[in-house]
Amino acid sequence: MRRASVFLIDQNLLPFKFKIFNSPDYKTTCHAIKIMMARGAGAIGAAAGFAMAQAFLQKANIEKARKEIKSTRPTAQNLFYAVERVFNASNPVKEAQIIADEDVANCRKIGEHGEKLIKSGSRIETHCNAGWLAFVDYGTALSPIYLAKKKGKKCFVYVDETRPRGQGARLTAWELAGEKIPFKIIPDNAGAFLMSRGEIDLMIVGADRIAANGDAANKIGTLEKAIAAKEFGIPFYVAAPTSTIDLNCKSGKAIPIEERSEDEVLFQTGLNSKSETEKVLVCSPGAKAFNPAFDVTPAKYITGMITEKGIVTPTVAGIKSLTR
Amino acid sequence: MRRASVFLIDQNLLPFKFKIFNSPDYKTTCHAIKIMMARGAGAIGAAAGFAMAQAFLQKANIEKARKEIKSTRPTAQNLFYAVERVFNASNPVKEAQIIADEDVANCRKIGEHGEKLIKSGSRIETHCNAGWLAFVDYGTALSPIYLAKKKGKKCFVYVDETRPRGQGARLTAWELAGEKIPFKIIPDNAGAFLMSRGEIDLMIVGADRIAANGDAANKIGTLEKAIAAKEFGIPFYVAAPTSTIDLNCKSGKAIPIEERSEDEVLFQTGLNSKSETEKVLVCSPGAKAFNPAFDVTPAKYITGMITEKGIVTPTVAGIKSLTR
Numbered sequence: 001m002r003r004a005s006v007f008l009i010d011q012n013l014l015p016f017k018f019k020i021f022n023s024p025d026y027k028t029t030c031h032a033i034k035i036m037m038a039r040g041a042g043a044i045g046a047a048a049g050f051a052m053a054q055a056f057l058q059k060a061n062i063e064k065a066r067k068e069i070k071s072t073r074p075t076a077q078n079l080f081y082a083v084e085r086v087f088n089a090s091n092p093v094k095e096a097q098i099i100a101d102e103d104v105a106n107c108r109k110i111g112e113h114g115e116k117l118i119k120s121g122s123r124i125e126t127h128c129n130a131g132w133l134a135f136v137d138y139g140t141a142l143s144p145i146y147l148a149k150k151k152g153k154k155c156f157v158y159v160d161e162t163r164p165r166g167q168g169a170r171l172t173a174w175e176l177a178g179e180k181i182p183f184k185i186i187p188d189n190a191g192a193f194l195m196s197r198g199e200i201d202l203m204i205v206g207a208d209r210i211a212a213n214g215d216a217a218n219k220i221g222t223l224e225k226a227i228a229a230k231e232f233g234i235p236f237y238v239a240a241p242t243s244t245i246d247l248n249c250k251s252g253k254a255i256p257i258e259e260r261s262e263d264e265v266l267f268q269t270g271l272n273s274k275s276e277t278e279k280v281l282v283c284s285p286g287a288k289a290f291n292p293a294f295d296v297t298p299a300k301y302i303t304g305m306i307t308e309k310g311i312v313t314p315t316v317a318g319i320k321s322l323t324r
Numbered sequence: 325m326r327r328a329s330v331f332l333i334d335q336n337l338l339p340f341k342f343k344i345f346n347s348p349d350y351k352t353t354c355h356a357i358k359i360m361m362a363r364g365a366g367a368i369g370a371a372a373g374f375a376m377a378q379a380f381l382q383k384a385n386i387e388k389a390r391k392e393i394k395s396t397r398p399t400a401q402n403l404f405y406a407v408e409r410v411f412n413a414s415n416p417v418k419e420a421q422i423i424a425d426e427d428v429a430n431c432r433k434i435g436e437h438g439e440k441l442i443k444s445g446s447r448i449e450t451h452c453n454a455g456w457l458a459f460v461d462y463g464t465a466l467s468p469i470y471l472a473k474k475k476g477k478k479c480f481v482y483v484d485e486t487r488p489r490g491q492g493a494r495l496t497a498w499e500l501a502g503e504k505i506p507f508k509i510i511p512d513n514a515g516a517f518l519m520s521r522g523e524i525d526l527m528i529v530g531a532d533r534i535a536a537n538g539d540a541a542n543k544i545g546t547l548e549k550a551i552a553a554k555e556f557g558i559p560f561y562v563a564a565p566t567s568t569i570d571l572n573c574k575s576g577k578a579i580p581i582e583e584r585s586e587d588e589v590l591f592q593t594g595l596n597s598k599s600e601t602e603k604v605l606v607c608s609p610g611a612k613a614f615n616p617a618f619d620v621t622p623a624k625y626i627t628g629m630i631t632e633k634g635i636v637t638p639t640v641a642g643i644k645s646l647t648r
Contacts, residue, residue, distance in 0.1 A: 015608035158614070161589065161607075163487055163511040169589075169607035177608060185613040187487040187589055188512045189545025193581075193619035196547060221513025223520060224548050231551050257517075265485065265493075265511055268592045270604025280594025280602050283485075283493035284339040284501060289509040290482070295517035 004057040006050040008038045011133060015174035016271055026054035026065055033072040033079070036165070040134020041208050041244055042107065045078025046100040052086035053096035062087070074256045075217055075294045077209035077246045100136045106241035106308035107138035114144025114204065114239055114306040120153040122201045125191060127160040128219035129171035130206025130239065140239035141204040142175065144306065149181055157183040158194060162219060164264040164291060188221050192228040203229050204306070207240040214299030214314025215252025216240075220292050226301035238297075238314070239306040242322045252296035265289035328381040330374040332362045335457060339498035340595055350378035350389055357396040357403070360489070364458020365532050365568055366427045369402025373420040376410035381417065398580045399541055399618045401533035401570045424460045430565040430632035431462035438468025438528065438563055438630040444477040446525045449515060451484040452543035453495035454530025454563065464563035465528040466499065468630065473505055481507040482518060486543060488588040488615060512545050516552040527553050528630070531564040538623030538638025539576025540564070544616050550625035562621075562638070563630040566646045576620035589613035 006023045012035065013019050021037060023029045029051035032038050038047040048069050055065035069083050082099050089095030118124070130141035138146065148155055157176055162168035169185045176183045186194065194200050203225060207216040216222075216238045229236040249255050266289050272278040283289070299314035305322075312318035330353050334345045345361060347353045353375035356362050362371040372393050379389035393407050406423050413419030442448070454465035462470065472479055481500055486492035493509045500507045510518065518524050527549060531540040540546075540562045553560040573579050590613050596602040607613070623638035629646075636642035 161487065163485065163513060166606055169611070171608075173608035173611040177610060183611075185589055185607055185611050187544065187613075187615065189487060189543075189548065190614065190616055190619075192548040192551060193544060193616055194614075196619070219513075220511065220517060224513065224516040224552055227516060227552050227555050228548055265509055268594060268604065268606050270592060270606040271609070272596075272602055272604050278596055278602060278604050280592065280596050280604055282490055282592050282594040283509055284495075284497035285595070286501060287493070287497040287507075287509050289511075290514065290518075291511070292514055292517055295514075295520070 004054050006047065006054060008032055008047060009133065010037050011039050011171065012037050015170050016277055025058055026051040026060060026069065029054060030069055030072050040129060041076045041078045041206060041240065042103045042135030043133065044073060044076045045082040045243065046103055046136050048079045049082035049086045049096040049099040052083050053092045056092040074258045075208045077244050081243045103136040103241065104138065107135050107140060107143050109308035110140050110239050110241065110306050111138055111143030111147040113311050114237070115147040115151065117202060117237065118144055118148040118153055118155060122155045123158065123199055124155055125158040125160065125194070125200045125203045126172060127168065127205045127222050127225055128162045129167040131172055131175040133171050133175060134206065140206045140241070142172070144204065144239065145181060146179055149179060155181070157181060158200065159183050159185045160188050160191060160221065161185055162221065163188055167219070191225050195228055195232040195234055200234050202235050204237045204239055207238045207244050208294055209249065209255050210240060210245045210305070210319065211249040211252045211255060212247045212319055213251045213316050214302060214305065214319055215296055216302060217252060217255045217294045217296045220295050223295040223297045226297040230301045235303045236301060237304050237306050238302050242307050242309060245319060245323055247323060252298060255296055257295070258293040260291045260293045262289035262291050265291050328378050330371065330378060332356055332371060333457065334361050335363050335495065336361050339494050340601055349382055350375040350384060350393065353378060354393055354396050364453060365400045365402045365530060365564065366431065366459030367457065368397060368400045369406040369567065370424040370427055370460050372403045373406035373410045373423040376407050377416040377420040398582045399532045401568050405567045427460040427565065428462065431459050431464060431467050433632035434464050434563050434565065434630050435462055435467030435471040437635050438561070439471040439475065441526060441561065442468055442472040442477055442479060446479045447482065447523055448479055449482040449484065449518070449524045449527045450496060451492065451529045451546050451549055452486045453491040455496055455499040457495050457499060458530065464530045464565070466496070468528065468563065469505060470503055473503060479505070481505060482524065483507050483509045484512050484515060484545065485509055486545065487512055491543070515549050519552055519556040519558055524558050526559050528561045528563055531562045531568050532618055533573065533579050534564060534569045534629070534643065535573040535576045535579060536571045536643055537575045537640050538626060538629065538643055539620055540626060541576060541579045541618045541620045544619050547619040547621045550621040554625045559627040560625060561628050561630050562626050566631050566633060569643060569647055571647060576622060579620055581619070582617040584615045584617045586613035586615050589615050
């Protein structure tokens with residue numbers, strides 16, 4: 001943030017173009033969150049906190065702005081957490097910056113705790129993107145992998161493509177290539193197959209909201225992976241800062257699930273042979289689609305929660321120990 | 325088949341273009357099977373039977389042709405079944421036609437048996453394409469749905485997109501639209517979410533090879549759906565003619581799984597804004613992918629096998645009762 005401007009990586013242009021977007025006011029930042037230019041639990045939280053600070057700097061109608069920012073995306077808890085903290089702060093701009101800095105520190109700590117779960121030679125599956133793009137730095141699910149690499153452990157990552165928006169194929173793959181960590185993209189359909197063949201040692205995903213009982217909302221498809229992992233006896237970890245916990249949700253049933261435009265399923269954007277970005281229809285013309293953006297994984301499928309405060313079991317007691 | 329020519333629907337052009345391909349010789353038919361111009365268990369079987377007949381008509385080296393045709397695709401049992409029948413027949417051309425005609429009759433009977441499982445109002449999920457395109461007519465997984473519709477039952481189909489090749493979004497959606505059956509395409513990731521919300525009453529899929537113990541190989545992703553369906557108590561049926569059974573495979577572990585080009589994952593082909601077919605890169609440039617075409621669903625996740633001889637439990641005894 002500089003003066004009233006917020007600077008964001010335009011994640012919709014990745015992996016084909018790296019561009020910083022300058023958002024001059026809170027309404028533009030809201031739009032950037034809505035269209036997923038800023039995406040990922042922590043990045044949404046940080047952007048929302050800065051949007052709230054922008055509203056103060058602009059001397060906007062604060063109550064209206066607070067409502068507007070909170071209505072951009074319904075599932076990620078970090079958004080509500082950040083908006084409320086900045087709204088209630090005596091120095092909103094400073095508070096927004098503190099939230100962003102805390103995100104970096106928390107993600108680093110998640111890496112330190114999670115890294116202990118990784119043996120050299122581990123084959124790790126991940127879903128969607130919970131790397132540094134999704135947060136302010138490091139990320140959650142990928143942070144332990146980055147630290148393991150730094151410590152000299154060798155690991156291989158199976159990256160779920162993550163349809164419909166392809167955050168795995170586009171963003172996680174781009175991050176891992178940058179960090180020189182060996183990986184392969186797999187169709188979302190191939191997860192259980194690899195598990196059944198003994199090719200996955202560990203699965204780590206992020207979370208957008210964690211209920212008081214340890215149920216976790218995350219990118220659509222996480223539930224299927226968690227069920228399969230349990231079936232094949234593969235440890236399945238959720239990595240998230242405690243700011244993702246929403247004690248107002250007694251269980252995952254209370255977490256609202258965002259439904260996004262069917263066009264995300266019906267069309268795909270990519271680079272054509274001229275290296276131009278192009279949108280193509282990838283289904284039978286005229287077909288309709290259903291596009292839920294998240295699902296809820298019941299706590300019983302989750303081996304543990306990797307947080308900045310340590311790794312806990314996904315139970316009421318485990319979650320309570322983090323929020324005291 | 326007319327003279328030595330085999331006529332095939334070019335399924336790689338669907339749903340954007342409907343074109344009949346004229347294959348003049350067995351080598352061209354082999355290529356059509358390899359590149360999935362002819363795809364789907366029954367359609368592969370019929371095409372392979374005709375290819376074998378073409379080899380006889382061409383007075384080709386029969387042993388060599390038999391080997392060549394059988395090496396086009398490794399998983400679909402119908403291919404080996406058809407090639408052997410035509411190879412051993414006194415009148416190869418007639419035998420190839422009989423196989424195709426039997427496929428039609430079998431698929432119709434699968435429809436009759438399977439239709440009884442469908443209540444009016446049922447919400448049915450299906451994976452990949454096991455409709456008439458995948459067979460000579462009717463199909464297997466979709467045949468019961470087509471008959472239910474004819475009998476006046478209302479049902480709604482959730483069509484798994486089926487990445488990487490999108491047979492659900494492209495072919496099943498195209499078939500269902502033609503039959504005026506209401507449906508929506510869903511990302512493969514959304515199956516368990518819908519199941520967890522009580523939105524799926526029944527799942528029916530096809531099969532490419534069924535082992536003696538009832539394990540079934542089918543399009544990659546089937547295993548994940550079957551595990552999720554079991555978890556949520558949703559009946560999961562495999563629909564296939566008995567020609568799909570391979571008693572030489574004692575269990576699914578013996579079924580070879582085809583690995584296809586990573587380009588099927590890394591690129592997507594679709595219609596651009598000018599309504600031209602275009603291939604676009606949908607991942608981080610330079611990334612590699614792993615692309616297994618099938619997986620094996622253990623019998624324990626399968627509620628029943630819908631065959632032309634009736635519905636049986638996926639057990640050694642059940643399978644034996646079909647092959648006596």
